[in-house]
Amino acid sequence: MTAKPTSSATWEQDVLQAEGPVLVDFWAEWCGPCRMVAPVLDEIQNENPDKLTILKLNVDENPDLAMKYQITSIPAMKVFNKGEVETTIIGAKPKFALQQDLAKYIG
Template identity: 65%
Template sequence: MSARAVTEATFEQEVLKNDKPVVVDFWAEWCGPCRAVSPILDAIATEHAEKIDIVKLNVDENPGLAMKYQITAIPAFKVFQGGEVVKTVVGAKPKPALEADLAAYIS
């Protein structure tokens, strides 16, 4: 299972109305660190599928959401729970560091 893409059209249903915590990966095609962290997110999505959803949002294709959530640097990850942002993580990190950041939602 890998992180699935969301858009401005699907964001409310996939993220804001989700029963589980959702990590939104704000990324762009041209961003090297974004591409580097992608397989790590896919692995976390697979290993913790019952506890958390991970989705990807392309900031170039969805500028309205990037602006709404004040994305100024990518990759940026926002954890949504009950339709609200409960945590923000900025920058590519190795898997153990990302799992530590997400420990409250995946353990």
């Protein structure tokens, strides 16, 4: 299972009204580190399907959301819970480091 895309059109339903925590991966097609972190996020999603939902947001296609959440460098990941940003992770990291950053949700 790979991370599902989200967009400005579905943001409210996908992220802000979601049950439980949602990690949004802010990425772009041209971003090499984004492509490196994507399979790691897919693994974490597959290992924790009931604990954390992982979505991808293309910043080139959704500049309004990138601006709203002050995304200045990618990859950037934000964990939303009950519509609020709880955790921000900047940059590509190895799986164990991401798991540590997300331990509160997937522990």
